[in-house]
Amino acid sequence: MSPTPASQILEQLNWRYAVKAFDPARKLSPDEWHVLSESLRLSPSSYGLQPWKFLVVQNPALRKQLRTASWNQSQIEDCSHLVVFTTLKKMTPAYIQDFIRATASTRGQKPEDLLGYEKMMITNLTDNGRGDTLQPWTQRQAYIAMGFLMETAALLGVDTCPIEGLDPAKYDEILKLTGTDYATVATVALGHRSAEDGYQRLKKVRFSTSQVIEIR
């Protein structure tokens, strides 16, 4: 294992910006998409519960509808891959038991060996434990995965635009999530910037280190 050079990480994080215009002709390669989708799947989450589904919307008719539910932003249709982040609205004992089974099978254990862990999660996270704070919490987890996706893309030289300016209820309708356990929270469009997108030439605006990082 040789660490990635610091200079390369910094160069790519500075290269990244929120793309306003994608080049619709430039698609991601299957290899690029493989790494990107793995970075979603490998993202950390609280308890390791992965309370999410990532919908990759490639159907042009669906993209067209989603665009109207996203303030008509062109990135929705012009990007190569559109990832819609959806998360659990509530946590159920059945979901936790699925996760316990996955854990046991991955690690060669018996689900019964993990009963204490299972019970603790059921107590803490299902209706009694969390109530209305559950969905904001699953949504926060999804934003870790958004971070992983956008940083991985930057490292690969792939462009992104995170989009929160959308109507989640309309997304749920268009993507047939209404009535399911999942709801839309945000999307990330991926692809390659158009040479004509003037925003790539604007300087990145960030507060200074001393404004946002304090040593205590």
Added chain:
Amino acid sequence: MSPTPASQILEQLNWRYAVKAFDPARKLSPDEWHVLSESLRLSPSSYGLQPWKFLVVQNPALRKQLRTASWNQSQIEDCSHLVVFTTLKKMTPAYIQDFIRATASTRGQKPEDLLGYEKMMITNLTDNGRGDTLQPWTQRQAYIAMGFLMETAALLGVDTCPIEGLDPAKYDEILKLTGTDYATVATVALGHRSAEDGYQRLKKVRFSTSQVIEIR
């Protein structure tokens, strides 16, 4: 710009795990910390507003107090760098105007040129626009930065443990945030894993690609 090799990204994301025991003797180098703190600062956020402060708690007496407010988890005291993620509880016109000034000064514009943008943000994000949904939203933004920090660390071969199991109100008290515009949401401990931490030898548990990624 040469993209980071896909194999390296995947190797490092698989190497990462939530460290249970840090080696207290192994500290991050100043160079490592520089890249890590830059990855926080360069993280994307909605409107570019960076509604956060990252508190790096290095004082042992404070660490000891925070540990008691974090279910006595040893990582709080044994890590090299402890980053407490805090976010704005509400958005104020003054904050937005600071951001507008930073934008104008970075890009050689006059703040007056950005008046439309300023007004739009004030309408959408201050009391009238958001109310109770503002803090969950700033907290989600901070989780993007958590993602950036943890992925950057993994790429550098630096270990992390994200910690949500803490009492945010007690953290605010210990860190003297009570009564300020900022509140604690989570922490990430950084450093190097202890050779004795058995968790590093357990297989990572993730749902399969087809369980979490759907093509539409």
